[in-house]
Amino acid sequence: MEEKKSIVCNCCGTHFSAFGNVVEKDFLHVKKQWGYFSKKDGRIDEFFVCESCYDKWLENFVICPKERMATEFL
Numbered sequence: 072m073e074e075k076k077s078i079v080c081n082c083c084g085t086h087f088s089a090f091g092n093v094v095e096k097d098f099l100h101v102k103k104q105w106g107y108f109s110k111k112d113g114r115i116d117e118f119f120v121c122e123s124c125y126d127k128w129l130e131n132f133v134i135c136p137k138e139r140m141a142t143e144f145l
């Protein structure tokens with residue numbers, strides 16, 4: 072049996088239960104390694120954002136992200 076884990080939204084602190092790769096709610100996962108032409112060369116940042124915080128975040132975007140529907144679900 073998969074171990075139960077907890078994923079925490081970095082914006083609002085809400086906890087989500089996860090069993091292996093299955094999470095009770097979908098979320099955004101960002102993992103970014105900054106490169107040489109940044110002020111954070113070599114630093115790896117990682118965070119999680121829940122769907123409601125994601126929607127609030129996008130309200131601040133000047134240009135909306137591209138949207139398209141998946142034709143295959145992994």
Ligand SMILES: [Zn+2]
Pocket residue numbers: 080081082083084085120121122123124125
């Ligand atoms: Zn959140």
